[in-house]
Amino acid sequence: MSKTIKYHVRNPDIVFREEFDDWAILFDPDTGNVFGLNPTGALAWKMLDGTTSVKEIAEAMMRLFSNVPEEAPAEIMQFIDELVERGYVGQDVTTP
């Protein structure tokens, strides 16, 4: 039985703080770990709402940022994978 990851959702315990230059900070109050996000990372974080796909995030980036590279979807996925690994993001997994 295979599992399909449909959407990703932010861990509500992680504190997100956006700053004046569109960079942002993720802070895990339990561990004290701090992540700085660049503007594209911050946008991706805000779209991890459990209903938006990676493809849709990449499309939003294409609209909002200039010179977005072709490999953007892969980079977004890599970014999300790292957040998942750290427990900052959860996965909505369905079983077909």
Place this chain on the structure above:
Amino acid sequence: MSEKIYCGRGTAARGDPVSTDSETRRYPLYQLYFYLTDECNLACRHCWIAPKYQNATKATSFLPIDLFVSIIREAQPLGLMTVKLTGGEPLLHPQFAEMVDIVKREGLKLVLETNGTLMASEIAEAIASCKNTFVSVSLDGTDATTHEWVRGVPGSYDTACAGVRHLADAGLRPQVIMTVMRRNRDQIGEMVRLAEWLGAGSVKFNLLQPTSRGKQMHHSGEALEIRELIALGQWVERDLAPTTTLNLIYDHPPAFRPLSRMFGDHGDGCSVCGIFSILGVLSDGSYALCGIGESLSEMIFGHARTDRLVDIWEHTPMLGEIRGGLPEKLEGVCGRCLMKGRCLGSCLAQNYYRSGDLWEPYWFCEEAERAGIFPETRKVGRGAGAEEHLGTLVSEPPS
């Protein structure tokens, strides 16, 4: 506590200890700060070390060269990679050129802090021939009147500018360091232009530390107020920096720096004290935390004539306390700062000087907190508001 900054396509992690030995972390001694002499040919009114003024080209009190060599020999197995020559004015050391040769021969990186006034073309070329040399020269005004008001010696402006030129002509891109105070605050923009013209590679704007002579300047109102310092830092990083190809560094703590300036495509990292991997050597051969040992005897850990460096490095109680306590033991606003794992309290020597307590907060951050202008986004806070937990925009740092 660990910490990491995600930079989109890359990461930058703090300089954690490189290895684990049984249950004990081992700390490499990457860098020695040699305070070559306790004398200086300038009499700067803000100096945090306050060396003796010596109107001469050679010091009368200085680190013996045999100790310089033996200390380097002892430090190499501990991880030594970089030697910083500072002072007092390091070029006053009568055997300065030999010391540069030794650093070069040993393949060590050379860092030099100088007032530039004694820099000649020959020694600049010797310095430039060392591995990955980095030189900083102090300039505290863009005209002789201002610079010499700070530095206390007529003629020092022209000789300092010539020193920067000699270094640039030797192929280096020296850093110009300007300590910001009320008297020169209006010359910051001009200083960047002057540094460009002299062939510098970067300009660093230092805070006037409330230590030694600088303490008196804080008391007399010659230092800038915290609101002025923060506003100036924002102006330098957001408005002035884009006007030049030089790297501009405003030396306020990371909590006050935009992430983009530290970790963006053209970011300059996050310059902090490498306290875990540095040891100071005073001009009399004493080992100390850093130059603060000139002012505080309890910051002196032993002497190169009588103590083995490995014993000093591995068994000095205060070093052990620092290694075990940073950053978790930091108190006040520094203890609540999200950047503390990177900033490490900014300067423990300064903090200790002020209070006699290693874990006291850095004066700049403490004053900002007291004034209500410490960036809220950089402070720890679990339950500051539901909106934080929803991952929505919280606030901009106070301007």
